[in-house]
Amino acid sequence: MKKVAILATGGTISSAADSRTELINYKSGTFTGDEIINQIPELREIADVHIEQTTNFSSMEMTAKEWTILREKALHYLNELDFDGVVITHGTNTIEETAYFLHLTCNVSKPIVIVGSQRPLTGLSSDAHLNVYNAVKLAASEDAVGKGVLVMMNDEINSAREVTKTNTVRLETFQSGQLGFLGYVDNDGVFFYRQPTRIHTAQSQFNELDTQELDPVEIVYSYAGADGNLIRCLIPTGVKGIVIAGTGTGRFSSKELEALVEAKKQGIAVVRSSRVGNGRVIPEEQYEPYGFVSGDNLLPQKARILLMLALKVTKDPVEIQRIFDTY
Incomplete structure (x- = not known):
């Protein structure tokens, strides 16, 4: 038995x-x-x-x-x-x-x-x-x-x-x-x-990882007319990553974009996800200059976990993107 x-x-x-x-x-x-x-x-x-x-x-x-x-x-x-x-x-x-x-x-x-x-x-x-x-x-x-x-x-x-x-x-x-x-x-x-x-x-490359302490990653939910202040409030807290639960294919307001760029300049990793529930968040040319990571079809709460683990092994957005494309 x-x-x-x-x-x-x-x-x-x-x-x-x-x-x-x-x-x-x-x-x-x-x-x-x-x-x-x-x-x-x-x-x-x-x-x-x-x-x-x-x-x-x-x-x-x-x-x-x-x-x-x-x-x-x-x-x-x-x-x-x-x-x-x-x-x-x-x-x-x-x-x-x-x-x-x-x-x-x-x-x-x-x-x-x-x-x-x-x-x-x-x-x-x-x-x-x-x-x-x-x-x-x-x-x-x-x-x-x-x-x-x-x-x-x-x-x-x-x-x-x-x-x-x-x-x-x-x-x-x-x-x-x-x-x-x-x-x-x-x-x-x-x-x-x-x-x-x-x-x-x-x-998995994470199966021997020490997970006792993971870098803090927060999720911000986007909506019509969002002013980006929630993102700016996170920047001085010591957060190491932000998952933006964007609209549609992982998009957000122009003011949120400005705040995310500020976060990125402070060394905070940014992952574009979607609040929709189904479908892929595909890399887009308009976001390429900022080094944002596309979260594929992972829900925001799953993208947060993968980003926390990814940050234990790399801070390079290109490598983090490879991880999201793989897992």
């Missing part, structure tokens, strides 16, 4: 509400990983599971410190203790960010699956139990080897690079935009229909 480690971090999947019909107002971190797993005895039929509690709070509190701890623990189980897979229970609000960080930094080909729930563990028709069951099933599957970090929700398998939360409360919230799911977990097995093509995990 395959050995799967479950690392519990909190979130809705660990929460309780005052009644079974209360699905919004609940307290995160009420249940431990052991208490969650004990409610799913069927897990013992598909894997030999070991549970470790790492944190037990809202995923909004996740920082590079917690990401690094999860990375180290996952690699300990997979590489040192020779477990076959790792499942991480996580709050859904930032599950995609933790997943992408691990996707870029874990030196392993074995499955790492991140799972959460939209409804509290105590909720009527909670999705927590089946999501965890399917996540363990996926982590124990030979077909998941080499696919990078996966997010398992609502029977659907998503790649860490593309997945994002698209609805505040509905169960089908996690989507991978126009690129689609990697596959499904059904009662008769695990089924993949495509696989990630961008570099990740064991092939």
Whole structure:
């Protein structure tokens, strides 16, 4: 029987509400990983599971410190203790960010699956139990080897690079935009229909990187008539990178451009991203003189993570652009 480690971090999947019909107002971190797993005895039929509690709070509190701890623990189980897979229970609000960080930094080909729930563990028709069951099933599957970090929700398998939360409360919230799911977990097995093509995990140049301290990178959301003052406020704070969530193909107002040029002159890396949600941000001639990096189709929150890691190895915008073109 395959050995799967479950690392519990909190979130809705660990929460309780005052009644079974209360699905919004609940307290995160009420249940431990052991208490969650004990409610799913069927897990013992598909894997030999070991549970470790790492944190037990809202995923909004996740920082590079917690990401690094999860990375180290996952690699300990997979590489040192020779477990076959790792499942991480996580709050859904930032599950995609933790997943992408691990996707870029874990030196392993074995499955790492991140799972959460939209409804509290105590909720009527909670999705927590089946999501965890399917996540363990996926982590124990030979077909998941080499696919990078996966997010398992609502029977659907998503790649860490593309997945994002698209609805505040509905169960089908996690989507991978126009690129689609990697596959499904059904009662008769695990089924993949495509696989990630961008570099990740064991092939990543970041998989031996010290990630205890990463340079601060902020995201600025563009909008009609933006005056650039938010960008100027960031310049003296010590920020090392700015991701601009631009309109359309990563564009922004003329005043924002002036502020971004000021930031660039102060040595702050600038990445053009888009607030649209789908499509590539393509290099444009009008921005070439400024040394801005084009974020391809990464969402702003994913571009922030990649830029933080890139700044650990280079400050050269040409090399940073190569990294964004590769990952």
